[in-house]
Amino acid sequence: MLHSYNRRGPSPFKFQRMWVTYDSYGHLLKDAWDSDVSGLPMHVLVTKLKIFRLKLKSWNFHIFGNVHQNLWVLEDKILEADHILENGWDDDIGIELNRLKALHKKAYDFGYVPSQWGVDGGSWLVTQGSHFIFFVYPHLGGIGSFHTPRNCTPVTHLLYADDTIIFLNGRESSIRGCMKFLDRFCACSGQKINVDKSSFMMYSGTPSSVVQVVGSLTGFHRKSSVMTYLGAPICVGRLKVLYFDGLLTKIRNKLAGWKANFLSQGGKLIMIRHVLSSMAIYLIAAVAVPKSVLLNINRLIANFFWGSHDGKPKRKWVSWDAICRPVLAGGLGIRNIEDVVNSFRLRNLWNGFVNKSIWATFISGKYTIDNFSMPMYVTPRTASKFWKECAKLIPVLVKNSAWKVGNGDMNFWLENWGNVGILADVLPAEDHSHPMSLREAVDVDFIIPGLANASIILARNLYEGRLSADTDTRLWALTTDGIFTVKSAFMQTRNLAPSCPLARFFWAKFIPMKLLVFFWRAINRAVPVDVRIQNCNVSLASGCVCCMQRQIESFEHLFMRGDIASSLWDYFSPPFGIQRQDFSDFWEFIWAWFTAAPVGSQMGFLGILIPMVIMHRILKWIYDINPMFKVIKQSPSTIRNVLLTCRISLSVVRRKPVKVLRWRGVIRDNQGWIVAAFHRFYGSGTNNLAESRALLDGLDLCSQMGLRRIAVRVDSKLVASWYHYKSDIPWTLLRWWQKIRERAQDLDLVVSHVYREVNAPADFMANMGLSCRSDHNLWSNFPPRLVGLARLDRLGIPYLRNA
Secondary structure: OOOOOOOOOOOOOOOOHHHHHOOHHHHHHHHHHOOOOOOOHHHHHHHHHHHHHHHHHHHHHHHOOOHHHHHHHHHHHHHHHHHHHHHOOOHHHHHHHHHHHHHHHHHHHHOOOOHHHOOOOOOOOOOOOOOOHHHHOOOHHHOOOOOOOOOOOOOOEEEEOOEEEEOOOOOHHHHHHHHHHHHHHHHHHOOOOOOOOOEEOOOOOOOHHHHHHHHHHHOOEEOOOEEEEOOEEEEOOOOOHHHHHHHHHHHHHHHOOHHHHHOOHHHHHHHHHHOHHHOOHHHHHHOOOOHHHHHHHHHHHHHHHHOEEOOEEOOOOOOHHHHOOOHHHOOOOOOOHHHHHHHHHHHHHHHHHOOOOHHHHHHHHHHOOOOOOHHHOOOOOOOOHHHHHHHOOHHHHHHOEEEEEOOOOOEOOOOOOOOOOOHHHHOOOOOOOOOOEHHHHHHOOOOOOOOOHHHHHHHHHHHHOOEEOOOOEEEEOOOOOOOOOHHHHHHHHOOOOOOOOOHHHHOOOOOOHHHHHHHHHHHOOOOOOHHHHHOOOOOOOOOOOOOOOOOOOOHHHHHHHOHHHHHHHHHHOHHHOOOHHHOOOHHHHHHHHHOOOOOOOHHHHHHHHHHHHHHHHHHHHHHOEOOOOOEOOOOOOOHHHHHHHOOOOOOOOOOOOOOEEEEEEEEEOOOOOEEEEEEEEEEEOOHHHHHHHHHHHHHHHHHHOOOOEEEEEEOOHHHHHHHOOOOOOOHHHHHHHHHHHHHHOOOEEEEEEOOHHHHHHHHHHHHHHHHHOOOEEEOOOOOHHHHHHHHHHHHOOOOOOOO
């Protein structure tokens, strides 16, 4: 019986049938309808309805109050009266009980309980209510409390939706009292307990006679080993591996079928990151999962990533710890399940000391730990496995904490109360073997025996610059708002490694995941070339099938010095200014490719993508060769056939007809009169090249004429967007746009886009440039057609262009 609920946003207005049962409702309606409202009939109707709604809300709150709360209070008073009458009859209470039951029936008939009915007060109302009534009435039927350790908050029940756990002792009177309460609850609420789904648990050494009595009184069956509550296994003692067979089976079923056989390693990586790594998160956050279960999960995921052959897992060329590193540290960014466990245990530890919950109070009382003793805490041998996993992370919590100082009850030496680090680390030369709180240090003005004067001054300055609050508040130093997040804890607890210089280049969104994983394997020497296989103590005669002379197949030979590799590198390298012969190390050669052009430019994209494609196609070609070292389709004896095997053609590619570029420009004053005109012949190229060069030539011409305030109208929307930094400029045009930017620095320049029909005079000049195939500037004696087109623009008459 959960009496509170959360609603998002304002509740919608609903008309209640109970309102019409009151006489004052009619007067309220008449007053609202007699309101003076003018306007159209529909406006008058809507306005009066709004007025009536506002009056109804105020009237409802005054007459009926909180309907749901009144109904709950009424039910509690009925139960209280029933309990009192069971102990002895009282006429006054009996009369009151009959009145309350009549009100309860009327409330359900009409759906409300008015506040005037007098159920808001009374001597029987119990205000220390909880979700379960027997918690409110602990004396009911002699229910005995469940034994908890000393200094711990008593726990009577756990409740989540319709799943409930009740804790009580095993005396027969307690069982009878609990069942009596449950029967009353069912009678009042109209709900029934599902006996088939209900059960009880007792200590394994409980006598069978006691177990039989409990079973006969409750009608429930006994759970002897483990029970599941909210998806998590609960048992007496430590959790066993077999309790998690369901989780492992669920992961195996997810990997079965086509996924393991037809997904590339890139597809498998996506599935591992977003599906498999998340399947166990709920359980590991709730319970202490055995380490062997975590190892089995890692093994299943690793076998899925590397694949299998004839039912046997393939060799794992890279360790699982290296795979689970961040991508910038040379890993694949997969979350190691053990690191995830540590991050959740750190969250449990944080909630136990920062959040004021029942669980936090229970843990603090059971293990006798507080903010002062936390840095020096020693885990008891008798502690639970769950708490041991949490307690081993206390140094991590203390190291990454800051404080808002209130009373100053934290440890003076071993806490970061000054927000510059733990004071024992800031002053390592001082004697901090005697524990004391910050409040004790403040009381003596930091004059501590053995503390040097410079350290005293430093401690005083830190205290003056502290963050103050009414109470001591621990902050999570890894977030800007001081609130703990599992993500920041995971980044702190995971195993870190030195960064990989190449990773920031090839982990890009524009590269297919299959290529990314292959290149990652190449970096980690996880490509099964002959020399790598021989290093695994496998007897193998090495001979590279890419070469006519059958040299030893090493990684550098296959991907850099072999006949196929050298031909491909020499074919693609010249545009980037890279000579393969200048490099003795393969990865220095790849670094030259990655840094040949600015990152983000088109050449930069190609400098990253081309080496990865070449390496991938070389290995793919090797896999297409049969065991007799014969090429299935083409022979690799020539460069042309090699490139065809790699799906790269050296033949002439059919392209669109090459455009002959001519461009134009007209300079006019603010009245529209022509001041100058020019046309240019740029040879062959793209329209974007011509537009860019014409803009540069026009700016140079204006500078020669001494013009500084210039408004440029271009009929290319793309060029206008380039000028306003709204689109990326192709790397082939960068040199022209660098000059345009330099010219614009000295000018008051505005660039805007217009349609081509508005640019008719410039169109005419472009045709002149095409006919004469030369560059020319016009300062006077403009062609009559050009003058006529400019006159049409001044008069606002549209220019019609022939199709």
